[in-house]
Amino acid sequence: MDKTAFFQKFVAFTTAVHQVKHEMTKDLKPADITPVQYSILEYIAVQQPVTLSEISDCQHMSMPNTSREIRKLTEKGLCEKSTDAQDQRKQSIRLTPEGKAMMDEAFARIEARFFHRLQGASEGDLKTIEQALDVLQAKVFHTE
Amino acid sequence: MDKTAFFQKFVAFTTAVHQVKHEMTKDLKPADITPVQYSILEYIAVQQPVTLSEISDCQHMSMPNTSREIRKLTEKGLCEKSTDAQDQRKQSIRLTPEGKAMMDEAFARIEARFFHRLQGASEGDLKTIEQALDVLQAKVFHTE
DNA sequence: CCTTTTTGTTATCAAATGATAACTAACGAG
DNA sequence: CTCGTTAGTTATCATTTGATAACAAAAAGG
Numbered sequence: 001m002d003k004t005a006f007f008q009k010f011v012a013f014t015t016a017v018h019q020v021k022h023e024m025t026k027d028l029k030p031a032d033i034t035p036v037q038y039s040i041l042e043y044i045a046v047q048q049p050v051t052l053s054e055i056s057d058c059q060h061m062s063m064p065n066t067s068r069e070i071r072k073l074t075e076k077g078l079c080e081k082s083t084d085a086q087d088q089r090k091q092s093i094r095l096t097p098e099g100k101a102m103m104d105e106a107f108a109r110i111e112a113r114f115f116h117r118l119q120g121a122s123e124g125d126l127k128t129i130e131q132a133l134d135v136l137q138a139k140v141f142h143t144e
Numbered sequence: 145m146d147k148t149a150f151f152q153k154f155v156a157f158t159t160a161v162h163q164v165k166h167e168m169t170k171d172l173k174p175a176d177i178t179p180v181q182y183s184i185l186e187y188i189a190v191q192q193p194v195t196l197s198e199i200s201d202c203q204h205m206s207m208p209n210t211s212r213e214i215r216k217l218t219e220k221g222l223c224e225k226s227t228d229a230q231d232q233r234k235q236s237i238r239l240t241p242e243g244k245a246m247m248d249e250a251f252a253r254i255e256a257r258f259f260h261r262l263q264g265a266s267e268g269d270l271k272t273i274e275q276a277l278d279v280l281q282a283k284v285f286h287t288e
Numbered sequence: 289c290c291t292t293t294t295t296g297t298t299a300t301c302a303a304a305t306g307a308t309a310a311c312t313a314a315c316g317a318g
Numbered sequence: 319c320t321c322g323t324t325a326g327t328t329a330t331c332a333t334t335t336g337a338t339a340a341c342a343a344a345a346a347g348g
Contacts, residue, residue, distance in 0.1 A: 001267065001270055001271075003259070006270065006274060007255045007258055007259075009274065009277055009278075010258060010277065011190070011251075011254075012281070013277050013280070013281055013285070014161055014165050015190075016281055016285040016286070016287055017158055017161045017162075017285050018161075018162070018165075019202075019285075019287050020284070020285045020286075020287060021158050021162075022204065023287075034333085034334060034335085035334085035335095036334075036335070046155070046159075051295080051296095052295070052296060052297095053294085053295065053296085056296095058163075060166065061335085061336080062336070062337070062338085063295075063296065063297085064296090064297075064298080064299090064336095064337080064338080064339095065335075065336065065337080066296090067296060067297055067298085068297090068298090069335095071297090087294090087295085087344075087345070088295095088343080088344055088345085089294065089295040089296070089343070089344045089345070090294095090295065090296090090344095091295080091296070107155075110155075111151045114151055114154060115147070115151075117284065118283075118284070121283060123145065125283060126145055126150065127145075128279055128283070129279065129280065129283055129284060130150060130153065131276075132275075132276035132277075132279040132280050133153055133154065133157050133276075133280070134153075135272055135273065135276040136157070136273065136276050136277070136280070137156070137157055137160055139262075139265060139269060139272070139273055140164070140261065140262070140273060141157065141160040141161050141163075141164045142160070142164075143160055143163050143164060143167075178303085178304060178305085179304085180304075180305070195325080195326095196325070196326060197324085197325065197326085200326095205305085205306080206306070206307070206308085207325075207326065207327085208306095208307080208308080208309095208326090208327075208328080208329090209305070209306065209307080210326090211326060211327055211328085212327090212328090213305095215327090231314075231315070231324095231325085232313080232314055232315085233313070233314045233315065233324065233325040233326070234314095234324095234325065234326090235325080235326070289348100290347100290348090291346100291347090291348085292345100292346085292347080292348100293344100293345080293346075293347095294343105294344085294345070294346090295342100295343085295344080295345095296341105296342085296343085296344100297340105297341075297342080297343105298339105298340085298341080298342105299338100299339090299340085299341100300337100300338085300339090301336100301337085301338085301339105302335100302336085302337080302338105303334100303335080303336075303337095304333100304334080304335070304336085305332105305333080305334070305335080306331100306332085306333075306334085307330100307331085307332085307333095308329105308330085308331085308332105309328105309329090309330090310327105310328090310329090311326100311327075311328080311329100312325100312326085312327075312328100313324105313325085313326085313327100314323100314324085314325080314326100315322105315323080315324075315325095316321100316322090316323080316324095317320105317321090317322085317323100318319100318320090318321090318322105
């Protein structure tokens with residue numbers, strides 16, 4: 001096993017993933033949302049409800065900046081805060097119906113692009129791809 | 145085949161890749177290099193020699209901004225321009241020895257983290273991983 | 289209780305990034 | 319040769335992002 005070649009394959013792979021993800025998500029965020037805000041919305045959409053601290057950790061941004069961006073998203077009517085019943089320090093953040101509608105549409109368009117990219121793949125190919133995704137997620141891209 | 149579940153697996157996977165890549169590359173860029181500049185340096189390191197237009201395309205930034213960042217990197221002594229012999233409009237950009245040394249060290253540290261992450265994987269696991277990388281790059285994350 | 293820690297906010301500032309206009313020079317096609 | 323196109327530069331500006339200090343309130347632990 002050539003370790004250097006293996007590593008280079010890994011680097012090329014992550015670069016390709018980044019590239020493809022960019023292609024699949026470009027031109028779909030509304031004009032009045034900044035890239036950071038869109039990224040936060042994606043995170044909330046998948047993980048909601050979330051707290052400010054969780055966003056701060058996962059998006060690698062400071063609490064003050066996270067607080068600012070959430071305030072802006074709240075002002076735009078895309079997400080809302082509610083105080084956690086158990087711990088009143090915590091803010092439980094969710095998408096508003098408008099925010100959810102926006103993200104649903106964004107994900108629908110990404111999904112369409114995804115399957116467009118897979119057109120031509122047989123049922124067997126899809127099985128192979130699914131297994132490959134499972135393998136890599138379990139053995140390489142695991143995050144705890 | 146449940147399409148929605150398949151797509152969600154894809155989303156979770158790309159998110160994990162992004163996350164792991166962030167973990168593996170954090171804290172290794174020198175203090176006087178901005179994130180965008182580091183990204184450009186990575187690109188040059190892998191693809192050199194490159195032209196300004198190529199950087200502009202691949203990094204999704206405008207020519208004026210690309211020009212500015214390359215000028216800054218040149219001023220820092222990390223890359224250098226030379227006019228293409230065939231087409232005198234084109235600038236051939238490469239890393240300087242200092243730039244190469246910097247990126248070699250960065251990649252070495254990423255490689256160390258990569259294999260650290262893979263410690264515990266058997267020789268057979270590595271084969272499986274390599275095949276999974278090949279499959280996904282060919283069938284899903286192909287970029288032409 | 290009282291102190292420390294966690295969670296979040298507000299204000300402020302600096303730096304990085306993105307966008308555009310106006311320009312030069314070299315190439316390429318007719 | 320001339321004209322349109324490609325490659326790159328410079329200058330300028332607005333916006334986004336990142337960083338820090340100073341604060342308040344709730345919780346947790348003695």
